[in-house]
Amino acid sequence: MSVPLARLLAAVVALLLAIAPTVGAPQADAQPVPKQFLQIQIDTVSPDLVTTTSDPLVTVTGRIRNIGDRPVRDVVVRLERADAVSSSTALRTNLTGNVDQYQPVADFITVAPELARGQDVPFRLAYPLRAAAQSLSIDQPGVYPVMVNVNGTPDYGAPARLDDSRFLLPVLGVPPADADGSPADTGSVDSAVPPDTTRPVxxxxxxxxxxxxxxxxxxxxxxxxxxxxxxxxxxxxxxxxxxxxxxxxxxxxxxxxxxxxxxxxxxxxxxxxxxxxxxxxxxxxxxxxxxxxxxxxxxxxxxxxxxxxxxxxxxxxxxxxxxxxxxxxxxxxxxxxxxxxxxxxxxxxxxxxxxxxxxxxxxxxxxxxxxxxxxxxxxxxxxxxxxxxxxxxxxxxxxxxxxxxxxxxxxxxxxxxxxxxxxxxxxxxxxxxxxxxxxxxxxxxxxxxxxxxxxxxxxxxxxxxxxxxxxxxxxxxxxxxxxxxxxxxxxxxxxxxxxxxxxxxxxxxxxxxxxxxxxxxxxxxxxxxxxxxxxxxxxxxxxxxxxxxxxxRFDDGVVSGIAATTGRLWGLTAALGTDERTGLTGAQYTAPLREDMLRALSLSVPPDARAGLAQQRLTTVSATVTDLFNAVTIVNPGGSYTLATERSPLPLALRNDLPVPIRVRLDIDAPPGMTVTDMGEIVLPPGFLPLKVPIEVHFTQRVAVDVALRTANGLPLGEPARLSVHSNAYGKVLFIITLTGGAVLVLLVGRRLWHRFRGQPDPADLDRPDPIEVALAFPDDPAADTAQPARTTAGPRRAPTSRGGPGD
Missing domain, CATH: 3.20.110 (7-stranded beta/alpha barrel)
Structure with missing residues (x-):
């Protein structure tokens, strides 16, 4: 399409739209155009509660602002009202949607021949509560929906209802008024309509x-x-x-x-x-x-x-x-x-x-x-x-x-x-x-x-x-x-x-x-x-x-996370005691964390932000609870222990960084050949606590011993520690052999002493050579010379043997 032709068509459309507003006056039942051009702002409603002593003139003031992308001509406004509210749902439905229930109070009044973009103009609508013409026609107490209706003609558009603002007007009593709607004199006070107070709420x-x-x-x-x-x-x-x-x-x-x-x-x-x-x-x-x-x-x-x-x-x-x-x-x-x-x-x-x-x-x-x-x-x-x-x-x-x-x-x-x-x-x-x-x-x-x-x-x-x-x-x-x-x-x-x-x-x-x-x-x-x-x-x-x-609504992920964290926290709290120095109890110490779980489920947070803030708080509290569990642990020496005897105790040190005592149990994974005495429930105060765990070993070797710490109700605390233990104790086989050898030695010594005390040679010595013979055979051997007296005192000489003759 050529440029001149496009311009011609645009001019024709603009001319037709400009002529359209002259066809008829603005209509109250005209529907709003899809794009909003005008916006009504109500500044005052007087009186806000109508009573029998109120001014019978209802006044509404405010401003109309052009929020669209083009000027709006022939901006007109009028007041309309609906029948008194008679149900709960009507309190809501009268404030949005259909406008068929509203009837005009008076004719439209022009507030601006043209309203440019971003420009606003004030308006004031004042009508009597009841009069012969141009009034709200309210003659009985009730709650009445009222609407401020604004019409106009946007550039390149037709006349339409461009916005409305609705509100409820409570009328507790109808004040007296003359026929023209002005306040009645004292002689007309009987014309007031009070509310029905026979059934107060x-x-x-x-x-x-x-x-x-x-x-x-x-x-x-x-x-x-x-x-x-x-x-x-x-x-x-x-x-x-x-x-x-x-x-x-x-x-x-x-x-x-x-x-x-x-x-x-x-x-x-x-x-x-x-x-x-x-x-x-x-x-x-x-x-x-x-x-x-x-x-x-x-x-x-x-x-x-x-x-x-x-x-x-x-x-x-x-x-x-x-x-x-x-x-x-x-x-x-x-x-x-x-x-x-x-x-x-x-x-x-x-x-x-x-x-x-x-x-x-x-x-x-x-x-x-x-x-x-x-x-x-x-x-x-x-x-x-x-x-x-x-x-x-x-x-x-x-x-x-x-x-x-x-x-x-x-x-x-x-x-x-x-x-x-x-x-x-x-x-x-x-x-x-x-x-x-x-x-x-x-x-x-x-x-x-x-x-x-x-x-x-x-x-x-x-x-x-x-x-x-x-x-x-x-x-x-x-x-x-x-x-x-x-x-x-x-x-x-x-x-x-x-x-x-x-x-x-x-x-x-x-x-x-x-x-x-x-x-x-x-x-x-x-x-x-x-x-x-x-x-x-x-x-x-x-x-x-x-x-x-x-x-x-809080999703299942947040709910399950709160349940898991709260369960861990209750388990820890059950193991905590009271610090005698400060009076702080375990329940008081962990209470803010439980309350955090309730804060995560708060309805005070706007609905669109609830899930994110709840998850954020849950993550923080879960990390803190984990830190509390890790604050109670076994001090790992980093070296090895050497046990001098089979009943040497196993030295340990426990650390509690919480401000309150906690009841714990040791869980020692002993290898075969080691017996560990259960120390039962241990009250671990804040700080360090050295322990000596009674054990009994039956081997001589180096082994690894895993030690873990748990609460009294079985929840794991801190990180497990692996100890390297070297034992110098005897094993069972060596112990039996040593015991058997000792018994044999005792028997042999006893037998020798028995024969010596009876003056008898020990049968074990019968196969040994005679010391005198040894001395004669080795005359120059000093050992032979020194042996003779010892042999003499040792006991009776051995009888001559059949070897050799008398000349020997």
Whole structure:
């Protein structure tokens, strides 16, 4: 195609697209184009909670920004609303997807004739709650979905709905208003529509104080100062930080100045992570921070900056906890379903039953016991089975809730939140997952909990913080405003890693307080929740947990690795004793490593990062456990031993580099001919311990003796040592020969002495020549001369023989 022809066709297409916007006005039901050109940012919604005393004018302000690759002309915006929410799923489905349920409040208004790339423009929409025309037409309390709809015409395109932003508007009461929508005068106060308070909801709010695991992995109990993987906790505890904001907000809202009757205080219970308390308490004594990645053991460190912030925050928490309900989360917010797959009873006990003891000890206050917070994961059969093995408890977790794509989609569904007993030990007190997900969307880092069905998920990143806050307020209050919803109880369980701003925290606590003061709700302490649930009888099928999102599930490799490492650690701990000098016990020494296994299973980590961080922590702890086993060993002399006798002891030296004693056994592989006395169980204190092992050898040679060290329950310690042993002892054959020769010698000597004492010649000497004859035969031999006296004194002379005559 030639260049002039291509240019001509492009001009024609551009002309047709330019003419197209004049064909008709923007349509509310126009579908968004595939590529996003505009983005709405809602800055304010006033009032955020509508009451009978509120301004009857609802005002929404914000900005519209061109985020596309071309200019957009004729940018127009209008406000629309849907009917009041009447089900749990509607809290989610009204915020995404289809817009057919929305009706316009008023006509479109133009906010910009043209919006260039990167340019933004403000908008303000203000309409009365109810009036004859151009109003929200809300005349009854309820939670109403509201949408800001923006249309425009992109270059080379047609008019379309280019973006929308939706939020929930809670209307606790309709304020009085004149026919034109303006505030009514005092004479018209009867036109106000109050809420139905005949069936208030018993409301309980868990206020989480938790954080991601910050203690560096692989540090046993005596490590000082403690190491943190980063110093973000110092920022969080300092004024203006996340944890400071969470504590300050609940302290202020439940204080006597704001809550003089203590109604909100009775409805609120602090849910505190024991791992956070351990970390903050350790920070008060000074700490260091890893300068490198967490997995790098022995990495460089630098001093932490949050010691004073930790001291101040912990002191404030103790003061607030002294007047509010306090309960414990699972340790490090561990995933109970994954922990069940690990299959370690002791580790499960630390995560559940042991958590309250830690909170009570550090805060010095009574802790509400009897409840287990399942956390941000779904309630599964494995979770129930784990809790059942730990004893009676009330499991607080998300109820099953199917979205339109999970079921037939014919009608909205409401979560079933009535208590249900699964086993004799476990009864569940469910909360509405749609409400929990709405609470999780509030804050600077919104997340969708893994217990929420994927079909009920909404795109959180594009919504403004104000819109997400409105969604949370509406989700919290919709059940109170609908008297037909049963049961009339409500558990508000936000995510444990809740990252609220000061305004967000104040709005949430104010909404609960307003509902209680208006008669829509009554406070229900957590202890009442536990007692009422525990009274439920029956036996339901174990939950399937299939409606949750599998994203973030810990894989089998991590689970099996944690099981193996934990098993080795328990075996070592069983052999450790108590150091009398310091009072440190073996269980205290290895406790941080077991807790590391729970930190590896923490649900506080974003789902996409869980597997990697869990494997990283597991690798570090496994290496540390191996080092602990290798810290107890046999000192190899590197030379050879020489045994002087058959019962010479075998000298050995044992070394214990652990700070606590350990009970060990020697395993000596003796060669044939060597017998080793079993020394039994040996208590090996820290340092060196010389030993002399009783042995008995029956050979004379050089042999190799293998010596290994094991714990009292048979786990190998350190590296085996091979000793070179040389024995000078007699063997059995030589011993028998020597003994026989000695016996013969004794007999011969005895016989000679016997004949000598009787004056008889020894028969053994009869064949010897006569000394006199020897002397005569060798007259010049001095030996003959000297022999004669000896022969004379030796005994009687030998009788003459028949040889020779008398002349001889």
């Amino acid at each position: 018993a409301m309980t709010l868990l206020w989480p104080l938790a954080d991601r695991p910050r203690l560096a992995a692989g540090a046993p109990g005596e490590t000082t100062p403690v190491r943190l993987i980063d110093d973000e906790l110092a920022t969080s505890l300092a004024p203006g930080g996340r944890l400071d904001t969470m504590l300050s907000a609940v302290d202020f809202a439940t204080g006597p100045a704001v809550d003089p009757r203590g109604e909100l205080a009775r409805a609120v219970c602090l849910a505190v992570d024991p791992d956070l308390l351990i970390t903050v308490n350790a920070m008060t004594n000074g700490y260091v921070v890893n300068a490198g990645p967490e997995a790098g053991r022995g990495t460089a460190t630098y001093p932490g900056a949050g010691r004073q912030a930790a001291i101040d925050w912990l002191a404030r928490l103790r003061a607030v906890a002294a007047r509010l309900c306090v309960t414990a989360t699972t340790y490090a917010q561990a995933d109970l379903d994954a922990l069940h797959r690990v299959g370690d009873f002791g580790l499960s006990a630390i995560a559940t039953r042991g958590a309250a003891d830690i909170v009570a000890q550090i805060l010095g206050v009574p802790v509400t016991r009897g409840a287990t917070l399942v956390g941000d994961g779904p309630m599964t059969a494995g979770t129930v089975q784990l809790l059942s093995a730990q004893g009676p408890t009330v499991a607080i977790g998300a109820a099953d809730l199917s979205g339109p794509q999970d079921g037939d989609g014919s009608r909205p569904q409401t979560a079933e939140v009535s208590p249900v007993r699964y086993t004799p030990n476990v009864v569940a007190a469910p909360f509405d997952p749609a409400v929990g997900a709405a609470l999780a969307s509030v804050g600077a880092q919104p997340e969708s909990p893994s217990y929420l069905s994927a079909s009920l998920d909404t795109p959180l990143k594009q919504d403004s913080a104000v819109a997400r806050r409105q969604d949370a307020l509406g989700a919290m209050l919709w059940q109170s405003l609908d008297p037909d919803v049963t049961p009339r109880t409500q558990l508000l369980v936000p995510p444990l890693m809740w990252g609220l701003s000061g305004d967000d925290a104040a709005a949430v606590l104010s909404a609960v307080g307003t509902a209680i003061r208006s008669g829509l709700a009554v406070p229900r302490p957590l202890r009442a929740v536990i007692d009422e649930a525990a009274a439920v009888h029956g036996s339901a099928e174990l939950p399937s947990g299939t409606t949750g999102n599998p994203r973030g």
